[in-house]
Amino acid sequence: MAPAKLRGMLNIGFQLMITIGIFAANLINYGTASIEGGWGWRVSLGLAAVPAVIITVGSLALPDTPNSLIERGYDDEAKAMLRKIRGTEDIHAEYDDLVAASAEAKSIDHPWSNILQRRYRPQLCMAILIPFFQQLTGINVIMFYAPVLFKTIGFGSDASLASAVISGIVNVFATFVSIATVDKLGRRKLFLQGGTQMLVSQLVVGTLIALKFGTTGVATDISTNYASIIVLFICFYVAAFAWSWGPLGWLVPSEIFPLEIRSAGQSITVSVNMLFTFIIAQVFLTALCHLKFGLFYFFAGWVVIMTVFVALFLPETKNVPIEEIVLVWKKHWFWGNFISDDDIHVGNLEVAKHTIEAA
Structure with a gap:
């Protein structure tokens, strides 16, 4: 529903929440944690019902998108919704593009088999690799186990929870940076800058922990100042993730699929993300016991790989209408080899080319 020029900012509202x-x-x-009797965890767990209720009630008032209305044959309602969300009566060109895209999507009987076709190889690779890489940044190690991690590096139980709150604050405010810049700087610049900052932060944190804990994983003389420096670089890492791989790991997959394979592509993206979220959550404590400070180097290595991948294989999608995104892949030095001229189906190709060049 978002206009192309604001799609990044509005989509990252998801990550902000x-x-x-x-x-x-x-x-x-x-x-x-301070509730006497040791039953505070029940309150913490039970309060998860609050957002569940909000989601359920909110879904009742959620409007349909113009795409969905067109696909189900409600053309007049689709036009009305498009006028409402664009704030103008001049929606005919965009409406015609949506109708053309919908007609092509309806001609595809099996999106799950079609996404395996050669011409959709770029989108399929991104649907798998972007959520895979997002989880291998190591962010869930920080966010899931922050209290355990901070306690390990010298903080007490309450102090470790407080440090987790600090990293949470950084996470929120850094996401605003992404909202303010993603449609100006573009996706690639944020990916590359964030990846570089995460790499440096992880190497520093791993080295600082190695100097104090060594290979035994035990340190008895770690000072508060030393531990605070580690927390500072963890916050640098969290900030970098929050304006790069955090929101963009969801934004970019949401804007690269044409309608005919969007349901399959988005399903793959979410499934891969949830799968590796689960795997990392299960193996982290065991990996920390065995790798110790090396775990940060492990994730740093993956950050190098994903940053190089973005630099070489991810085209810029800023300000490009979703209906015309195929032209971005066609112009790419590598992915263009998988897409023939016959695979490009855009209502007005010349206008689309001008849009891409302007972006």
Whole structure:
């Protein structure tokens, strides 16, 4: 529903709400930890019902998108919705593009088999690799196990929860940076800058922990100042993730699929993300026990790989209408080899080319 020029900013609102939710959870955990009797965790867990109720009630008032209305044959309602969300009566060109895209999508009987076709190879690779890389940045190690991690590097139980709250605050405010810049700087610049900053932060944190804990994983003389420096670089890392791989890991997959394979592509993206979220959550503590400080180097290595991948294989999608995104892949030095001229189906090709060049 978002216009192309604001799509990045509005889409990252999704990630912003996630970061606010994480921060709220950290605050709740910090507060309930002090409840006498050891039953505070029940309050913390039970409060998860609150966002569940909000989501359920909110879904009742959620409007349909113009795409969905067109696909189901409600043309007049689609035009009305398009006028409402664009704030103008001049929606005929965009409406015609949506109708053409919908007609092509309806001609595809099996989106799950079609996404395996050669011409959709760029989108399929991104649907798998972007969420895969997002989880291998190591962010869930920080966000899931921040209290455990901070306690390990010298903070007490309450102090470790407080440090988790600090990283949560950084996560929220850094996401605003992404909202303000993604449609101006573009996706690639944020990916590359964030990847570089995450790499440096992880190497520093791993080295600082190695100097104090060594290969035994035990340190008895770590000072508060030393531990605070580690927390500072963890916050640098969280900030970098929050304006790069955090929101863009969801934004970019949401804008690269044509309508005929969008349901399959988005399903793959979410499934891969949830799968590796689960795997990393299950193996982190075991990996920390065995790798110790090397775990940060492990994730740093993956950050190098994903940053190089973005530099070489991810085209810029800023300001490009979703209906015309195929032209971006066609012009790419590598992915263009998978797309023939016959695979390009855009209502007005010359206008689309001008749009791409302007972007």
